Amino acid sequence: xxxxxxxxxxxxxxxxxxxxxxxxxxxxxxxxxxxxxxxxxxxxxxxxxxxxxxxxxxxxxxxxxxxxxxxxxxxxxxxxxxxxxxxxxxxxxxxxxxxxxxxxxxxxxxxxxxxxxxxxxxxxxxxxxxxxxxxxxxxxxxxxxxxxxxxxxxxxxxxxxxxxxxxxxxxxxxxxxxxxxxxxxxxxxxxxxxxxxxxxxxxxxxxxxxxxxxxxxxxxxxxxxxxxxxxxxxxxxxxxxxxxxx
Amino acid sequence: xxxxxxxxxxxxxxxxxxxxxxxxxxxxxxxxxxxxxxxxxxxxxxxxxxxxxxxxxxxxxxxxxxxxxxxxxxxxxxxxxxxxxxxxxxxxxxxxxxxxxxxxxxxxxxxxxxxxxxxxxxxxxxxxxxxxxxxxxxxxxxxxxxxxxxxxxxxxxxxxxxxxxxxxxxxxxxxxxxxxxxxxxxxxxxxxxxxxxxxxxxxxxxxxxxxxxxxxxxxxxxxxxxxxxxxxxxxxxxxxxxxxxxxxxxxxxxxxxxxxxxxxxxxxxxxxxxxxxxxxxxxxxxxxxxxxxxxxxxxxxxxxxxxxxxxxxxxxxxxxxxxxxxxxxxxxxxxxxxxxxxxxxxxxxxxxxxxxxx
Numbered sequence: 301x302x303x304x305x306x307x308x309x310x311x312x313x314x315x316x317x318x319x320x321x322x323x324x325x326x327x328x329x330x331x332x333x334x335x336x337x338x339x340x341x342x343x344x345x346x347x348x349x350x351x352x353x354x355x356x357x358x359x360x361x362x363x364x365x366x367x368x369x370x371x372x373x374x375x376x377x378x379x380x381x382x383x384x385x386x387x388x389x390x391x392x393x394x395x396x397x398x399x400x401x402x403x404x405x406x407x408x409x410x411x412x413x414x415x416x417x418x419x420x421x422x423x424x425x426x427x428x429x430x431x432x433x434x435x436x437x438x439x440x441x442x443x444x445x446x447x448x449x450x451x452x453x454x455x456x457x458x459x460x461x462x463x464x465x466x467x468x469x470x471x472x473x474x475x476x477x478x479x480x481x482x483x484x485x486x487x488x489x490x491x492x493x494x495x496x497x498x499x500x501x502x503x504x505x506x507x508x509x510x511x512x513x514x515x516x517x518x519x520x521x522x523x524x525x526x527x528x529x530x531x532x533x534x535x536x537x538x539x540x541x542x543x544x545x546x
Numbered sequence: 547x548x549x550x551x552x553x554x555x556x557x558x559x560x561x562x563x564x565x566x567x568x569x570x571x572x573x574x575x576x577x578x579x580x581x582x583x584x585x586x587x588x589x590x591x592x593x594x595x596x597x598x599x600x601x602x603x604x605x606x607x608x609x610x611x612x613x614x615x616x617x618x619x620x621x622x623x624x625x626x627x628x629x630x631x632x633x634x635x636x637x638x639x640x641x642x643x644x645x646x647x648x649x650x651x652x653x654x655x656x657x658x659x660x661x662x663x664x665x666x667x668x669x670x671x672x673x674x675x676x677x678x679x680x681x682x683x684x685x686x687x688x689x690x691x692x693x694x695x696x697x698x699x700x701x702x703x704x705x706x707x708x709x710x711x712x713x714x715x716x717x718x719x720x721x722x723x724x725x726x727x728x729x730x731x732x733x734x735x736x737x738x739x740x741x742x743x744x745x746x747x748x749x750x751x752x753x754x755x756x757x758x759x760x761x762x763x764x765x766x767x768x769x770x771x772x773x774x775x776x777x778x779x780x781x782x783x784x785x786x787x788x789x790x791x792x793x794x795x796x797x798x799x800x801x802x803x804x805x806x807x808x809x810x811x812x813x814x815x816x817x818x819x820x821x822x823x824x825x826x827x828x829x830x831x832x833x834x835x836x837x838x839x840x841x842x843x844x845x846x847x848x849x850x851x852x853x854x855x856x857x858x859x860x861x862x863x864x865x866x867x868x869x870x871x872x873x874x875x876x877x878x879x880x881x882x883x884x885x886x887x888x889x890x891x892x893x894x895x896x897x898x899x900x901x902x903x904x
Contacts, residue, residue, distance in 0.1 A: 443633055448629075449636075450648070452629045468637075
C-alpha cells in the first residue's frame with residue numbers, strides 16, 4: 301500500500317515543490333521562492349484562460365446539474381428501459397476525442413461560430429451524464445414509498461418533488477455538481493475541439509506553454525488548479541455529510 | 547352485534563398485473579369505526595387491495611364507494627384515506643414534528659393550529675419529547691408511532707395499515723398490538739390492516755376477511771372464523787387443525803379407514819366428498835365405549851399454559867395435534883383412544899378454495 305501511495309503522490313509533491321523553486325530550470329533547486337506565483341498573476345494570457353475556464357466550469361456545472369438531475373428523476377420515475385438508461389450514461393463513457401469530433405462536426409453542420417458557449421454546451425453534454433449517474437444511484441437506493449407517502453398525505457406531484465424528492469437527493473446533486481465542476485475545470489480534449497480561437501481555456505493555454513518546456517510558472521499554475529479541485533472535492537464531502545446529518 | 551353502517555363498499559373489484567390476477571372479483575363491506583383485517587399469505591392480493599383503496603393502483607374493473615363517492619376517480623392526495631406504509635416511509639430529511647405536520651401543511655392550515663394538533667397527536671402516541679428527533683435516531687417501535695401519528699393527524703375516514711407490525715421484534719409487537727387497538731378506539735377512525743399473521747389479525751381485528759389467490763374466502767368475526775370456517779382453506783389457515791377426508795353423511799363423514807366420524811354440518815347439509823375438521827383442544831381421551839380413534843403418541847410438548855401432543859394414526863397421511871390444558875401425564879410412545887365433541891367437529895365441503903367463494 302505504501303508503494304502505491306508513493307507512486308500516486310510523488311508526481312504531485314514534485315509538482316508543488318518545483319513550483320516554489322527559485323530557479324528557472326526544472327533540473328536545479330535554487331532555494332524557496334513564491335515569485336512564480338507572482339509571474340502567474342501578472343501573465344494576462346494565463347489570467348484570461350483562467351477566467352474562461354471558470355466561466356465554462358460554472359456555467360456548464362449549473363446547467364448540467366439541473367439537466368442531469370431532471371434526467372435522472374425522469375428515468376427513475378417514468379421508464380424501466382435499460383436501453384434508455386444506458387444511453388443516458390453514454391456521453392460519460394464515450395472517448396473524449398469521439399465526443400469532441402462529434403460536437404465539432406455538429407457545430408460545423410449548424411454553421412455555428414465557435415466560442416466559449418460551444419465549450420459550455422460540449423461540457424454540459426458529458427457532465428450531465430455524470431450528474432445523472434450519481435443522482436440515479438441515490439434514487440435507486442431511496443424508498444419509493446416516500447413519494448407515495450407524500451401523495452397520500454395530500455401533496456401534489458410538484459409539491460412532492462420539491463419537498464420530498466429533491467431534498468432527499470441533495471447530497472447526490474451536490475456531489476454530482478462538484479464532479480461536473482472538477483471535470484470541466486481541467487478538461488482538455490473536448491475543449492480543444494469545440495473552442496473558438498479567441499477564447500482558449502486554461503488547459504489549452506497550459507498545453508501551448510508546455511510545448512516550449514516545463515517552466516516553474518506552469519508548475520505554479522498546476523498547483524493552483526489542484527488546490528481548486530481539492531477544495532471542491534473536500535467541499536463536496538462536507539456538504540454530503542452535512543446533508544446526511546441534518 | 548347491532549347492524550353497522552357501511553363506510554366502504556367494494557363491488558366486483560378486479561385487478562391484474564399483466565397475466566397475473568392480483569384481485570379477482572372481490573366484494574367487501576367495511577363498517578364505520580371497525581378494526582378490519584385483510585388476512586392472507588403473501589401474494590394473495592391483500593396489498594393490491596390496500597393500494598387500490600389508497601389510490602396507488604387503478605383497478606381494471608369494479609367500484610369502491612365511500613358513502614356516495616366513487617373513490618376510483620379520486621387521486622390519492624384527494625382521498626380522505628391515509629396509509630401507514632410497511633416501511634413507515636418517514637421523510638429522512640425532516641424531524642418527527644415536521645413529518646407529522648406535513649399532511650396538515652398540505653391542507654394549508656394555520657401555523658398555530660398545526661402546532662396544536664401535532665402536539666396533540668404526539669401526546670396520543672406517547673412521543674411528546676421526540677418532536678425534534680430525526681427518524682433515524684428512533685427505535686423501530688418509535689418510528690412506527692411516528693408513522694401512525696402522521697397518518698392519523700389528518701383525521702381520515704379510513705386508515706390503512708400495511709403489515710404494521712412486521713418490522714418490529716416480538717416483544718414490541720405484542721405491545722403495539724394492544725396499542726393499535728387502544729388507539730383505534732380512542733381516535734374513532736376505521737382501521738383496515740393488512741397482515742399475513744393470523745394471530746395478529748385474530749387479536750386485533752373486529753372482523754377479518756380471509757383472502758386467498760385474489761378472492762375473499764370468508765369475512766367473519768375472529769371467533770366465528772375459528773369455530774365455523776366455511777371451507778377447508780379457512781379452517782387450515784386459522785389456528786391449528788386436524789383434517790379427515792371422507793364422504794359426508796347426515797351425522798358427519800365416513801372415512802375409508804376409520805369408519806364413521808360424527809361431526810356438525812352447521813345447517814349446511816353437505817353431501818359427497820367432504821372433510822371433517824377437529825380442533826386440537828376438542829379432542830379428548832375416550833372413556834368407555836364411545837366412538838373413538840386409536841392413535842400413537844409421537845411427541846409431547848409443554849408450552850406453559852397448555853400441552854400439545856403429537857400423534858400418528860395408522861393409514862392417516864398427517865400427524866394429529868391434541869392439546870390439553872396445563873401439563874400432561876401422557877407419555878411418548880403410548881397408545882391412546884381419542885374421541886371428540888361431535889358438535890364441535892366441523893363438516894366442510896371438499897371444494898377447492900376458489901370455487902367455494904360466495
